Amino acid sequence: MPSNPAGGASVTMTSDPVTSRVDDRLLADLEAVVGEQHVRHTPGDVHPYSRDATPLFSSAPDVVVFPASTQEVAAVLRLATERRVPVVPRGAGSNLCAATVPVRGGIIMVLTRMEQIVEISAVELLAVVQPGVTTAMLADAAAARGLLFAPDPGSRIVSTVGGNVAMCAGGLRGLKYGVTRNYVLGLEVVLATGEVLRTGGRLWKDVAGYDLTRLLTGSEGTLGVITEITTALLPMPQTALTGVAYFPSLAHAGRAVSGIITDGVVPATLEFLDQKCIGAVEDYAHLGLHRDAGALLLFGDDGAPDVVKRNLQRMADRCAAEGAIDITVGGAVAESEALLEARRCSLPALSRLQPLTVLEDATVPRPRIAEMVDRIDQIAERYNLLIATFGHAGDGNLHPTACINPADGDAAVRVERAFGEVFQAALDMDGTITGEHGVGAAKLPYLQARLGADQMALLRRVKAAFDPAGILNPGKLGS
Amino acid sequence: MTAPVTDESARVTSPLTTAVTATADTAGDALQRRGIFTAATLDRCISCGFCLPTCPTYALTKDEKSSPRGRITLMRALETGQLADDDPTLIEEASFCLGCRACEPVCPAGVHYGELIEEWRDHQWRGDQRPLLVRPLMWMVDRTWRYGLAATIRRHALTRRHTDGPHLMLGCFERMLFPRVSRVTRRLRPELDATPIQGCCGALHAHNGELERGRELARELGERLPGTIVTTAGGCAAHLSDVLGRPRVMELSEYLLRQGTPPLTPLLVDGRRARVAIQDSCHLRNGMGVYRESRELIRRVAELVELPHAGTCCGAAGSYSIVRPKDSRRVLAPKLDEIQNAGIDYVVVVNPGCQRQLITGLRRRHSAIRVLHLAELLGMAAE
Ligand SMILES: Cc1cc2nc3c(=O)[nH]c(=O)nc-3n(C[C@H](O)[C@H](O)[C@H](O)COP(=O)(O)OP(=O)(O)OC[C@H]3O[C@@H](n4cnc5c(N)ncnc54)[C@H](O)[C@@H]3O)c2cc1C
Ligand code: SF4
Ligand code: SF4
Numbered sequence: 063m064p065s066n067p068a069g070g071a072s073v074t075m076t077s078d079p080v081t082s083r084v085d086d087r088l089l090a091d092l093e094a095v096v097g098e099q100h101v102r103h104t105p106g107d108v109h110p111y112s113r114d115a116t117p118l119f120s121s122a123p124d125v126v127v128f129p130a131s132t133q134e135v136a137a138v139l140r141l142a143t144e145r146r147v148p149v150v151p152r153g154a155g156s157n158l159c160a161a162t163v164p165v166r167g168g169i170i171m172v173l174t175r176m177e178q179i180v181e182i183s184a185v186e187l188l189a190v191v192q193p194g195v196t197t198a199m200l201a202d203a204a205a206a207r208g209l210l211f212a213p214d215p216g217s218r219i220v221s222t223v224g225g226n227v228a229m230c231a232g233g234l235r236g237l238k239y240g241v242t243r244n245y246v247l248g249l250e251v252v253l254a255t256g257e258v259l260r261t262g263g264r265l266w267k268d269v270a271g272y273d274l275t276r277l278l279t280g281s282e283g284t285l286g287v288i289t290e291i292t293t294a295l296l297p298m299p300q301t302a303l304t305g306v307a308y309f310p311s312l313a314h315a316g317r318a319v320s321g322i323i324t325d326g327v328v329p330a331t332l333e334f335l336d337q338k339c340i341g342a343v344e345d346y347a348h349l350g351l352h353r354d355a356g357a358l359l360l361f362g363d364d365g366a367p368d369v370v371k372r373n374l375q376r377m378a379d380r381c382a383a384e385g386a387i388d389i390t391v392g393g394a395v396a397e398s399e400a401l402l403e404a405r406r407c408s409l410p411a412l413s414r415l416q417p418l419t420v421l422e423d424a425t426v427p428r429p430r431i432a433e434m435v436d437r438i439d440q441i442a443e444r445y446n447l448l449i450a451t452f453g454h455a456g457d458g459n460l461h462p463t464a465c466i467n468p469a470d471g472d473a474a475v476r477v478e479r480a481f482g483e484v485f486q487a488a489l490d491m492d493g494t495i496t497g498e499h500g501v502g503a504a505k506l507p508y509l510q511a512r513l514g515a516d517q518m519a520l521l522r523r524v525k526a527a528f529d530p531a532g533i534l535n536p537g538k539l540g541s
Numbered sequence: 542m543t544a545p546v547t548d549e550s551a552r553v554t555s556p557l558t559t560a561v562t563a564t565a566d567t568a569g570d571a572l573q574r575r576g577i578f579t580a581a582t583l584d585r586c587i588s589c590g591f592c593l594p595t596c597p598t599y600a601l602t603k604d605e606k607s608s609p610r611g612r613i614t615l616m617r618a619l620e621t622g623q624l625a626d627d628d629p630t631l632i633e634e635a636s637f638c639l640g641c642r643a644c645e646p647v648c649p650a651g652v653h654y655g656e657l658i659e660e661w662r663d664h665q666w667r668g669d670q671r672p673l674l675v676r677p678l679m680w681m682v683d684r685t686w687r688y689g690l691a692a693t694i695r696r697h698a699l700t701r702r703h704t705d706g707p708h709l710m711l712g713c714f715e716r717m718l719f720p721r722v723s724r725v726t727r728r729l730r731p732e733l734d735a736t737p738i739q740g741c742c743g744a745l746h747a748h749n750g751e752l753e754r755g756r757e758l759a760r761e762l763g764e765r766l767p768g769t770i771v772t773t774a775g776g777c778a779a780h781l782s783d784v785l786g787r788p789r790v791m792e793l794s795e796y797l798l799r800q801g802t803p804p805l806t807p808l809l810v811d812g813r814r815a816r817v818a819i820q821d822s823c824h825l826r827n828g829m830g831v832y833r834e835s836r837e838l839i840r841r842v843a844e845l846v847e848l849p850h851a852g853t854c855c856g857a858a859g860s861y862s863i864v865r866p867k868d869s870r871r872v873l874a875p876k877l878d879e880i881q882n883a884g885i886d887y888v889v890v891v892n893p894g895c896q897r898q899l900i901t902g903l904r905r906r907h908s909a910i911r912v913l914h915l916a917e918l919l920g921m922a923a924e
Pocket of ligand 2: 585586587588589590591592593609610613644647648649650651652
């Protein structure tokens, strides 16, 4: 992941008083709070926490603590504020923007010991969970009660619900179901100064005060530590079916996507692969894809069987009308699952091409996807890079993925520069620098281009209101 | 603890690449590779964490360092010299890992973790760093004549002929602990040649920090047993196929499915079909992708009961149960619970280490459930 447009993997810092001042006294105090066996501080023990799923970013913390309760979280934060030591909350460390890399050292606070599903209510259609519960654990527990936890990031088997909320994670169902923020009803959160707040609650309607729940959703661990989440659930759709269509070009596929939506269908799945992805997936998984096609579009819906069948037919008809070369509609659930394999294999296939895979994230308005992918291809060619693009056609969220060999001269620097241009291209098209992977340390250098100086300043003031000493995840949002 | 951080940017260093010039600027020392690991394998990991939920040691500790991703991060630090050879965490984690390779099939990037852990131990356990208890074991299996001796004491299968195969490999541990397995196997498939002087496949060496010796032993065995080698030990099968190539190696269940079995009569217990569960061999399942075959065979003679964690390590893990008995039992405990709660008559294994581990564990709990090698189960049905 590139870190700044000038080509440096260093993170630009403002002058900030918070540095890590971890000494024996702090260690002893932390041990008194969480217990000696839940504090790590030797070089080897802390090293595994120096990175997350972001390539090219790494920085070791001084201490790692594993609190088990809200009270322990609060006590650790009070100590840290008092001593001016950075604290970086961490779930599974699966984020892709260096959000958990402790760029200024200090304390990593791992929340995976807090992994209770407190409640699942079919009557109220909600769940209450601790932050360390994984997305898949919650989804499975909900499914066992006939309920759906809608946010489904690709990392669901490992990512935590706390991390999902802190990143406002998206997934494959964004267009029809929205993203994490559409489901968070209430939060328990601990401020850097140790106060425990409850924002929102079990209510769908509640306008008492600023919407702090939404502000905290996507705050990337910079405003508070989330210790409990109340999230909305939905009734489980009865069935889900998928179809696949090949087009001569992405522009054709783009017109089909627009057509599907103006036809009045809001599909649960609308994913695309560009030609380079199709080739890579086919080489890897031998699924029998048409590798000469310019684009592959997966379309699908869920709900009552007759509605789903009808919607799939309408989508298939629209694809045909827009010049699809070949269309298959999965007649049964198993068949549909098999069709989705092409999308699931995208990352595995691409990551096998070269030693280093840089999975990026940018969003443009839906009608401009094809135009954007063209721009990405031009940029890639200019920098002599392999960048394949797949993504969520329904919500304009693209994942251009660069496959490089870092030993190959200045490849890593070329990737940084290329993606700098990709983000600028997205902004030029009224898009954004990240649709779902977040800002973290990796995209902070690009944030001002998206938000402007006034909003950046406001972000800093908001941050200061929540965290006056600036200890929570410094060097990221609000820094 | 000293942590006076002055230059913030200097803390952000690229994991491995000296080629990230911008990083090298700020990180001061460019990171050099020491060549302990195969670069292409180590670089492959994208740190996604998908392997965390499958790792038995991570399940025990919930600490990143005891996870596959964390261990790879540690290996990278060793490779670049960020952590020293004698770092206690490195030493501990190289040994705490079961080497079960459950992290491989789930990895989206196709990281060959098994290769990395072998290279890690090869480096870390040189000389007197090797766990004391493995040394006599390795000595024992290192010379073929020692088996000749053992064979006169234990009655495993033997044939005098010397042909081009297919050969039945007599695993070092199996021929000593469970000699019946090879005898029954030859009753099932009499054409299998069981020459007495075979040698060791070298898996024990490869997994315990003597990678080159481990490969050499496999090659020697391959020369002594030309043609197809059939083995009743999943761990040996995986190591042999790594060195000799997949086509030359067939694990028993694969072989029986291809060549057929003698007529089998279903096994009955109290007038109903026997209820049988299987415990997979880690390397057979995760390294070779073989696990459907044994189930198919069991279904022919009994009711197959799938344990929820049949594919998870039992804690035997080669020499692990000897070197780290306490951790081995911690890994085993939830498995024994599962077995005891499954309402089964037999639990079938396809590797002698698992056989010993489950027998000892169930005996300690005074359980009536019997542990059988797949060959023994089929042997009963063939009688
Ligand atoms: C292969 C792969 C596929 C992915 N697919 C998707 C996808 O489809 N959609 C998507 O949106 N993302 C995706 N991601 C990114 C990532 O998995 C998500 O952002 C996820 O929500 C992160 O969860 P985590 O538990 O790993 O959080 P972490 O990475 O541990 O933390 C992320 C951020 O949240 C903060 N944080 C964590 N827990 C708390 C807490 N309790 N309180 C306060 N702050 C906290 C951290 O400080 C950090 O800033 C993918 C990642 C990978 C590797
Ligand atoms: S699943 Fe594979 S790529 Fe992902 S962290 Fe584990 S070893 Fe690395
Ligand atoms: S081999 Fe087994 S114990 Fe070792 S890291 Fe992989 S899953 Fe964990």
